[in-house]
Amino acid sequence: MTAAATLSKVPCTIVTGFLGSGKTTLIRHVMENAKGRRLAVIVNEFGDVGIDGEILKGCGVEACPEENIVELANGCICCTVADDFVPALDAILALSPKVDHILIETSGLALPKPLVQAFHWPAIKSRVTVDGVVAVVDGDALASGRVAHDHDALAEQRATEVVLDHDDPIEEVFDDQIACADLVVMTKADLIDADGAVRARAALDAELPAGVRVVSVTQGRLDPAVLLGLGVGTEDDIENRKTHHDDELDHDHDDFDSFVVDVPEIADPAEFSARVARAASEADVLRVKGFLAVAGKPMRLLVQAVGPRVAHQFDRPWGAEPRAGRLVAIGLKGLDRARVEAILAGQPETV
Numbered sequence: 001m002t003a004a005a006t007l008s009k010v011p012c013t014i015v016t017g018f019l020g021s022g023k024t025t026l027i028r029h030v031m032e033n034a035k036g037r038r039l040a041v042i043v044n045e046f047g048d049v050g051i052d053g054e055i056l057k058g059c060g061v062e063a064c065p066e067e068n069i070v071e072l073a074n075g076c077i078c079c080t081v082a083d084d085f086v087p088a089l090d091a092i093l094a095l096s097p098k099v100d101h102i103l104i105e106t107s108g109l110a111l112p113k114p115l116v117q118a119f120h121w122p123a124i125k126s127r128v129t130v131d132g133v134v135a136v137v138d139g140d141a142l143a144s145g146r147v148a149h150d151h152d153a154l155a156e157q158r159a160t161e162v163v164l165d166h167d168d169p170i171e172e173v174f175d176d177q178i179a180c181a182d183l184v185v186m187t188k189a190d191l192i193d194a195d196g197a198v199r200a201r202a203a204l205d206a207e208l209p210a211g212v213r214v215v216s217v218t219q220g221r222l223d224p225a226v227l228l229g230l231g232v233g234t235e236d237d238i239e240n241r242k243t244h245h246d247d248e249l250d251h252d253h254d255d256f257d258s259f260v261v262d263v264p265e266i267a268d269p270a271e272f273s274a275r276v277a278r279a280a281s282e283a284d285v286l287r288v289k290g291f292l293a294v295a296g297k298p299m300r301l302l303v304q305a306v307g308p309r310v311a312h313q314f315d316r317p318w319g320a321e322p323r324a325g326r327l328v329a330i331g332l333k334g335l336d337r338a339r340v341e342a343i344l345a346g347q348p349e350t351v
C-alpha cells in the first residue's frame with residue numbers, strides 16, 4: 001500500500017480494557033484536550049443503557065460535539081461488527097466537517113482482535129486504519145493480584161477450587177486485550193505505592209508483547225499525543241498477535257449478567273454510595289454506573305463504582321430528559337437482581 005493511500009485513511013484508536021478500568025475517563029480527557037483535532041467516538045456498552053456515551057456527551061467540548069458520539073448498546077462490538085460497527089462508521093465518515101480521528105471504546109467484555117480484523121473488510125479498509133490498540137488496565141487491582149478490583153468472588157473460588165483452570169473467562173478476556181495492545185495505560189497510579197507498582201508491572205510483563213510501552217496515569221490524565229498518532233496500522237499485524245480465542249469461530253458472554261435499576265430521587269449521595277458498596281460486598285456486583293437525581297439539586301449526579309470503590313460527581317444540569325435515576329448493574333452469571341435492588345433501595349441486611 002502506498003504512503004498516500006495510508007495517509008488518506010482516517011486513523012482509529014481502539015481503547016479496550018476490563019470493566020471499570022477507566023476507559024471512559026481516559027477518553028473524556030482526550031476529548032477535552034484534543035488540541036485542534038476534530039474527534040468522533042464510538043462507544044460500545046454491555047447493558048441496555050448507554051451510560052458511557054452519556055458521560056462523554058456531557059463533556060460539551062467543541063472538538064467532539066454530541067453528533068460525533070455514536071453509541072452501540074446491548075451488544076458486544078466484537079460479535080456484531082457487520083450489524084453495528086460498519087453502520088456506525090458510515091455515519092461518522094459522512095459527518096461534515098470531516099473528523100480527524102476516531103476513538104472506539106469497546107465494552108469491558110470485548111475481544112479487540114475480531115474488531116481489528118474487521119478493518120480488512122472491503123467496506124472498511126479503504127477508508128480507515130487502526131492507528132493503535134490501547135489497553136487500559138487497573139493498576140491497583142494488578143498490585144493486589146487481580147485483573148480487576150471487583151473480582152473478589154472469583155478469587156475466593158480459585159482459592160478453594162484447586163482444579164480450577166487458570167484460563168477462566170475473565171482472565172482470558174484480560175489476556176487477549178493485552179495481547180493485542182500497542183500501548184498499555186495503567187490507571188489508578190495514585191492508589192498504589194512503589195512496591196505495588198512493581199507488582200502491577202510484573203503482572204503485566206507476564207502477558208505483555210515485546211516492545212509494548214506501559215504508561216501510568218491518574219484520573220485518565222494523559223497527553224493525547226501519547227495515545228493519538230501511533231501510526232501502527234495494527235490490522236496489518238493482527239494475525240501475529242496470538243490470543244486464547246484464535247481457534248474459535250465466535251465467543252459469548254454467558255458468564256455475565258447485567259440489568260437496569262430505576263432509582264427514585266435520593267437525598268444523600270454519600271449514603272447512597274454506601275449502598276452501592278454494600279451491593280458489591282454482599283451481592284457480588286462487579287460494576288455499577290449511571291445517573292441519579294438528588295433532592296434540591298439541579299445537577300445530574302454521575303455514579304461509577306468498581307466493586308466497593310464508588311465515585312460520584314455532578315456532571316451537568318438535567319435537560320429535557322426525565323429527572324429519574326437509572327443505574328446499570330453488572331455481575332457474573334446468576335447475579336441476584338432482587339437482592340441488588342433491595343440493597344440499593346436501602347433495605348436492611350437479611351440473615
